[in-house]
Amino acid sequence: MSDETTIQEFRSAYSEPEDIWARDNYFHDDVERHPAVREARAAFGPAIVDVVRFRNETTIHVQPKYYRELCNYLRTHERLAFVALTDVTAVDMLKLRTTPRFDVVALLYSIDNRVRLRIKAGVDDGEPVPSLVPIWPGANWLERETFDMFGIVFEDHPNLKRILLADDWDEGFPLRKDYPLRGWKEYPSYNTERMVPRTRTRWTGRGV
Amino acid sequence: MSTTTDPQWTPDAIDLIRDVPATGTYTITDEVQITDREHQLVLNMGPQHPSTHGVLRVILRLDGEVILDCDPVIGYLHRGVEKLGESHRYAQVVPWTDRTDYVAAPMNNLGCVMAFEKLAGLESPERAQYWRVIFSELSRIASHLVWLGTHALDIGALSMSLYCFRERELILDIFEAYCGARLTTNIMEIGGFSRPIPEFLPQQIRDFTKIFPQRQQEYAELLTANPIWIARTKDIGVISPQAAVDYCLTGACLRGSGVNYDIRKAMPYLVYDRLDFEVPLGTHGDVYDRYLVRMEEMRQAVRIIEQCLDAVENMDTPLMAYESAYVIPPHKGTMTTAEDMQRHFIWVIKGFSPPVGEAYVAVEHPKGENGYYVVSDGTSIPYRFRIRSPDFVNLGVLPYVAQGAMLADMVALIGTIDIVLGSVDR
Numbered sequence: 001m002s003d004e005t006t007i008q009e010f011r012s013a014y015s016e017p018e019d020i021w022a023r024d025n026y027f028h029d030d031v032e033r034h035p036a037v038r039e040a041r042a043a044f045g046p047a048i049v050d051v052v053r054f055r056n057e058t059t060i061h062v063q064p065k066y067y068r069e070l071c072n073y074l075r076t077h078e079r080l081a082f083v084a085l086t087d088v089t090a091v092d093m094l095k096l097r098t099t100p101r102f103d104v105v106a107l108l109y110s111i112d113n114r115v116r117l118r119i120k121a122g123v124d125d126g127e128p129v130p131s132l133v134p135i136w137p138g139a140n141w142l143e144r145e146t147f148d149m150f151g152i153v154f155e156d157h158p159n160l161k162r163i164l165l166a167d168d169w170d171e172g173f174p175l176r177k178d179y180p181l182r183g184w185k186e187y188p189s190y191n192t193e194r195m196v197p198r199t200r201t202r203w204t205g206r207g208v
Numbered sequence: 209m210s211t212t213t214d215p216q217w218t219p220d221a222i223d224l225i226r227d228v229p230a231t232g233t234y235t236i237t238d239e240v241q242i243t244d245r246e247h248q249l250v251l252n253m254g255p256q257h258p259s260t261h262g263v264l265r266v267i268l269r270l271d272g273e274v275i276l277d278c279d280p281v282i283g284y285l286h287r288g289v290e291k292l293g294e295s296h297r298y299a300q301v302v303p304w305t306d307r308t309d310y311v312a313a314p315m316n317n318l319g320c321v322m323a324f325e326k327l328a329g330l331e332s333p334e335r336a337q338y339w340r341v342i343f344s345e346l347s348r349i350a351s352h353l354v355w356l357g358t359h360a361l362d363i364g365a366l367s368m369s370l371y372c373f374r375e376r377e378l379i380l381d382i383f384e385a386y387c388g389a390r391l392t393t394n395i396m397e398i399g400g401f402s403r404p405i406p407e408f409l410p411q412q413i414r415d416f417t418k419i420f421p422q423r424q425q426e427y428a429e430l431l432t433a434n435p436i437w438i439a440r441t442k443d444i445g446v447i448s449p450q451a452a453v454d455y456c457l458t459g460a461c462l463r464g465s466g467v468n469y470d471i472r473k474a475m476p477y478l479v480y481d482r483l484d485f486e487v488p489l490g491t492h493g494d495v496y497d498r499y500l501v502r503m504e505e506m507r508q509a510v511r512i513i514e515q516c517l518d519a520v521e522n523m524d525t526p527l528m529a530y531e532s533a534y535v536i537p538p539h540k541g542t543m544t545t546a547e548d549m550q551r552h553f554i555w556v557i558k559g560f561s562p563p564v565g566e567a568y569v570a571v572e573h574p575k576g577e578n579g580y581y582v583v584s585d586g587t588s589i590p591y592r593f594r595i596r597s598p599d600f601v602n603l604g605v606l607p608y609v610a611q612g613a614m615l616a617d618m619v620a621l622i623g624t625i626d627i628v629l630g631s632v633d634r
Binding site: 054055057059083084085086087089091092095096105107111114116118136137138139140141142145149162163164165166174175179181 | 474567591
């Protein structure tokens, strides 16, 4: 038995085991040490498509089928406890990749651990996403807004209709990348075509 | 026509009204809806109602004076700020955020600017961070004063609004002394402050912090122990801690229910980790608790401002980061040196391009968590610009708290959420 092995045995026997729940792990450069990533990979395996880390923020890409299950798992997990939903929105990836077209983004927050986590589910146009309303009733309006702006359909949503735009808005979904800034319809421009007939007014002597 | 001879008046309806507890836990059953359909009244409130704080429309279904159900209708002030943000260069987006929550404009700038800075990977200098805290806490007081004045006005205390707007004028004067604008200030800039702080400004702010605690004590004496105020606010609109978290509430609506989540403490940004202040928490989660929480937040804001003023008193470090790629060069250099003039030209004409990636930054807005989620594709225009406005999410709890409440409490329930429709609709 050489000296090296005895030293290693000694270390393994007497040094404290590394705390896998330490707060540093949430911000470690190696994203696989992130406790939420580790637990999600253990529970969902191949459903976790990708894990990205940028500017100290962790993003988990998940298959849309498991999107709600993953959120619920992280929420009900004892140590992770991502009990708060901060935001639900979407990104139209039309100019960045071919498929899937949209990323549905849910931002979770753990009040106990003081950590944020972003969950992304890539969906194509018209493909439904499970709604988070059964878990967080507060997701109701956030998902309605996402539907209003991107046309993403949320399954099991109790009241999926437009919220910011008018109920009878028929020009599509404005935050999609193929939606022009001024909309699809031709509106008279106020600078060139005059809405009001050019008549001389009594008071100014000029056109209206 | 007396109620006893009215054939539609059934004993069930009387029970319905009598059984409603004051805590708002009354639930609607299908049976009640069917038997009392005759008594129900659909009432439209707003969008031009003086107590809806702007253009909020609420459709109420009433049984007598009990609210069975309510449906808030928003979007009358929707201007598409997110779409506009995705078609302007980074520095041009910042003034748009003034127009979302216009009663606390510097706070909106702060979140937006910090998100861009995080994306670009630059940090503002220490002195600028202190001044950012000063301006954001001043805007917190300004926002809470508007809330207190209008909320008390809704409930019936007319004189409160006059007093509150009197003190708000002093804060707007401070903003005006720095940047020339009172409402849409655009105070925060990417990298810090490009305009110098006037020499008289610290003294002007100190004068305000000297006056304000006494004035706030006067408000508290008018309201806190006032029996009418207590009758109109205690046990009204109770939100349990669990419900507050499930409905994604933030800010005073969440802390009024006793959940300790303040971004300034939980994930300190700027220099908040060096400052000494308390986070007030409610115990009961009703309108009165949220009133107490916001009043205490104003007192703590004064404390924070005084500490920051002490810290910057003898500080002579720059106010603007000098990062050649991302930050506008100093005015003096632009006028005298060729390098800075070229940089200034490029910065104005082409803007700057942060690396590909995404960032989310949230600040503790007077109304809750104001988050900015920005996705960059490497060009000088944000690929995705998302505003997570606090009052949009907080307003979603209104159908829950209004269910089973009395019609007369509706204005108190809208007021306690503290909404600004420019921020709700964006």
